[in-house]
Amino acid sequence: MTSSDSNPADSLSEEHQAVRALTQLLQQEQKQLIAGDIEAIAALTEPKAKAAVRMAELASGRHKALAKAGFEEGESGMKAWLATPAASASAHKSWQELIALAEVGKELNRINGTLINKQMVRNQNVLNILQHGNVQSNAVYGPDGQTANKSVKRHIVAG
Secondary structure, eight states, X not given: OOGGGTOTTTTHHHHHHHHHHXXXXXXXXXXXXXXXXXXXXXXXXXXXXXXXXXXXXXXXXXXXXHHHTTOOSSHHHHHHHHTSTTSOHHHHHHHHHHHHHHHHHHHHHHHHHHHHHHHHHHHHHHHHHHHHSEEEEEEEEOTTSSEEEEEOOOOOOOO
């Protein structure tokens, strides 16, 4: 259990550190995705999972402290607690900083997901060419105005 059993703001500093750690890992992942270094990306999987678990543990401790203080667990409960005299100005600032850090991490994760999806599409197109001789998702308009797959055809000449 974390020290947040007494005050919902007690773990905010640790939560900042956890979010920063995950954000740094997401930045490294993004660089490796751009470079196409699959081994380096795979090496980041475990540290990212550990950082996410740590963030969840800290948030859970904060949620329990909120519940103990009579507030809803989660962001709405934290906002309500921050509106009470028990919350200091530094707690307000720390919470806002945590939300901002989390947004940065969320955006990095979204971008990385997009990069991963693009790479998966490229890989699938290469597999389609190798297996079927065409790119099935590369539709172009034909002379009749309908979409037609652009394909690489192989003709056998017997003679």
